[in-house]
Amino acid sequence: MLNHKPGFTRVDFDHRMGFSLVEVLIALLIIIISVVSLLNFLVTSLQVNYTSSEISEDLLNKSGNLEARTQAVQTTTVKVTIDDKELSGTLYEIEYGKNKRLIEFSRSQ
Amino acid sequence: MKRKSGIILGIALIMFLVISIIGAALITIVMGRAKQTNDLEKRTQAYFFAKSGVEIAREYFENTNLQNKIHVIYGDLSNEDENGDISLSVSKEDNTGDWKSNIREKLEEFRIQQGKEITVAVWKDSEKTRILSTGCAGDFSRVITFELMLAGNSGGGVPVFDMAIFANDTVSIGSSQTIEGNVGTNATDTSAIRSQGGGNKDLKIDGEVFFGPGTDLEGIDPKEYTKDGTVSALEDPRDYEAMLPKFPDFSESSNLREELIDRGTLKVLESSKSINEDGYYETIEVKGKNKKEAKLIIDTGSEGDVRKIVVDKLEINSDASIELSGEGKLNLYVNSISGSASINVLGDKKEIDRVVVYYSGNSLKNVDLDLVGTLFIDSASDIALGQGNNELKVSGLIIYGGNGEVSMKGTPQVSTTALFAPKATVIMSGTADFYGAIVCNKYLANGNPGVIYRNAGEVFSETSLEIIAGDGDEAYELWGE
Numbered sequence: 316m317l318n319h320k321p322g323f324t325r326v327d328f329d330h331r332m333g334f335s336l337v338e339v340l341i342a343l344l345i346i347i348i349s350v351v352s353l354l355n356f357l358v359t360s361l362q363v364n365y366t367s368s369e370i371s372e373d374l375l376n377k378s379g380n381l382e383a384r385t386q387a388v389q390t391t392t393v394k395v396t397i398d399d400k401e402l403s404g405t406l407y408e409i410e411y412g413k414n415k416r417l418i419e420f421s422r423s424q
Numbered sequence: 425m426k427r428k429s430g431i432i433l434g435i436a437l438i439m440f441l442v443i444s445i446i447g448a449a450l451i452t453i454v455m456g457r458a459k460q461t462n463d464l465e466k467r468t469q470a471y472f473f474a475k476s477g478v479e480i481a482r483e484y485f486e487n488t489n490l491q492n493k494i495h496v497i498y499g500d501l502s503n504e505d506e507n508g509d510i511s512l513s514v515s516k517e518d519n520t521g522d523w524k525s526n527i528r529e530k531l532e533e534f535r536i537q538q539g540k541e542i543t544v545a546v547w548k549d550s551e552k553t554r555i556l557s558t559g560c561a562g563d564f565s566r567v568i569t570f571e572l573m574l575a576g577n578s579g580g581g582v583p584v585f586d587m588a589i590f591a592n593d594t595v596s597i598g599s600s601q602t603i604e605g606n607v608g609t610n611a612t613d614t615s616a617i618r619s620q621g622g623g624n625k626d627l628k629i630d631g632e633v634f635f636g637p638g639t640d641l642e643g644i645d646p647k648e649y650t651k652d653g654t655v656s657a658l659e660d661p662r663d664y665e666a667m668l669p670k671f672p673d674f675s676e677s678s679n680l681r682e683e684l685i686d687r688g689t690l691k692v693l694e695s696s697k698s699i700n701e702d703g704y705y706e707t708i709e710v711k712g713k714n715k716k717e718a719k720l721i722i723d724t725g726s727e728g729d730v731r732k733i734v735v736d737k738l739e740i741n742s743d744a745s746i747e748l749s750g751e752g753k754l755n756l757y758v759n760s761i762s763g764s765a766s767i768n769v770l771g772d773k774k775e776i777d778r779v780v781v782y783y784s785g786n787s788l789k790n791v792d793l794d795l796v797g798t799l800f801i802d803s804a805s806d807i808a809l810g811q812g813n814n815e816l817k818v819s820g821l822i823i824y825g826g827n828g829e830v831s832m833k834g835t836p837q838v839s840t841t842a843l844f845a846p847k848a849t850v851i852m853s854g855t856a857d858f859y860g861a862i863v864c865n866k867y868l869a870n871g872n873p874g875v876i877y878r879n880a881g882e883v884f885s886e887t888s889l890e891i892i893a894g895d896g897d898e899a900y901e902l903w904g905e
Contacts, residue, residue: 334431334432338432338433339432341433341436342432342433342435342436343436345433345436345437345439345440346436346439346440348440349439349440349443349444350443352443352447353443353446353447353450356447356450356451357450359454360450360451360453360454363454363455363457363458364454364457367457367458367460367461370461370465371460371461371464374461374464374465374468378468378472381472391508393504393508393509393510394507394509394510395480395483395509395510395511395512396509396510396511396512397480397484397497397512397513397514398513398514400484400488402480402483402484404479404480404483406501406504406510415465417468417469417472418469418472418476418501418502419472419473419475419476420476420479420480420501420510421476421479422479422480422482422483423483
């Protein structure tokens with residue numbers, strides 16, 4: 316026991332109070348892992364959301380182009396065989412997104 | 425103070441839980457968004473597949489007799505072979521039972537069974553052609569319905585030029601006449617289609633025979649009329665007279681004449697001249713001499729343009745011609761023709777609406793006209809088709825609004841002629857052969873002429889027959905989903 320100096324109130328240190336270093340470290344670890352994971356999700360989500368928006372917007376534009384037969388549309392003359400009948404027409408293709416394509420057939424006018 | 429052992433771990437775990445829930449919600453939202461985009465892609469492609477199906481079916485039925493069947497075409501559009509060609513299959517279903525009453529469900533069953541990108545049903549429903557097309561991309565499908573009534577083949581649902589001869593009244597066939605194609609009449613008397621002598625034995629029609637709606641066909645022997653076809657009654661009468669287009673007014677007081685600049689007289693004698701603008705001419709004279717040709721070239725302008733030339737007197741001789749340049753069309757309004765006119769004889773025999781000659785004169789007695797195009801005669805008399813003197817040699821469409829006679833002693837053209845003269849009497853004699861289709865009030869033949877049916881709707885381009893039936897007013901396409 317320590318002797319108290321006059322004028323000071325002695326507060327005893329109770330080492331059973333508060334948290335141990337191990338507890339704090341584990342808690343910190345859990346919180347850091349959670350926050351990092353959440354941030355990771357957040358970044359991925361933003362990326363997915365951005366990509367989806369881009370694809371949707373591009374798809375709408377390109378489908379409009381395909382309907383309007385703009386210059387962006389690639390055309391190929393094709394023969395369509397239905398049993399013994401041969402029909403001719405044009406296959407219209409347009410790319411959207413990174414490497415996706417929309418196709419449409421139109422008969423010869 | 426009592427120690428709260430492990431409370432910080434509890435709080436950390438709760439925080440972990442909360443963060444996990446937020447993360448899961450975030451993932452759900454984002455995945456939903458990605459799925460939406462993916463669905464949009466598939467729906468869009470499925471729509472284009474369905475639309476392609478309609479196009480394929482339209483092209484298919486134009487080359488096929490659908491009869492009373494539902495033709496189901498199916499296959500993959502994105503599976504091209506090494507030549508870049510596409511192969512589809514067709515299944516012909518009876519237009520009865522479930523296929524008739526619930527075609528949508530049956531087609532859906534068929535689609536699921538086949539699992540193809542395109543599944544399309546096409547069938548005839550009275551005079552309409554109906555198409556139900558399903559496009560499938562991934563697990564998405566879109567359905568498009570399409571209904572079509574062709575202008576060239578209809579006027580309020582009445583087909584035109586689907587028979588070798590159709591007369592409102594009688595069809596009197598020559599004793600040794602050949603008819604290759606169907607013959608029809610609005611008459612309900614079974615003797616309305618008969619041989620020249622009056623009976624109906626051994627008419628040797630190489631096709632089917634149709635009488636007016638409600639004709640009593642009891643006791644009729646089809647063999648007396650046809651070689652191996654059938655005799656039946658039409659479902660509805662055909663009022664072709666009502667489908668006669670209105671003859672345009674280009675008289676002196678007409679709006680058309682007022683619009684046009686008066687360009688006086690144009691003479692093209694043993695030379696070549698061009699017309700590049702619309703105009704009214706009192707006389708156009710194109711004449712060559714001693715085999716030295718004279719040529720009048722009419723520039724029709726760009727695609728979509730219609731050059732309008734009104735001329736009171738068109739005088740051409742056999743060493744002269746009128747030819748076209750440009751990508752547009754020509755409407756030539758003529759009050760009188762004399763001589764031997766060759767108009768657009770080098771033109772495309774499919775594009776018969778490229779030149780429309782409107783003739784308002786009273787007679788065509790002394791006219792030799794060689795035309796590739798459409799000739800619309802208001803009410804002139806003395807119309808003779810053939811290749812001889814004073815005869816009309818027309819490859820294309822002839823519309824005659826009068827109730828006179830159209831005679832044929834020689835073969836007008838080996839290429840197709842469609843004659844639309846619903847008020848007239850068509851008279852064929854000698855060894856005249858007619859290749860095409862005739863619509864008239866009465867048909868009379870002597871001797872052994874021939875009528876060989878050719879489908880004008882197939883031979884000529886799509887727009888060529890639109891002049892009949894109010895220029896396509898009655899035609900429609902109806903798209904739906």
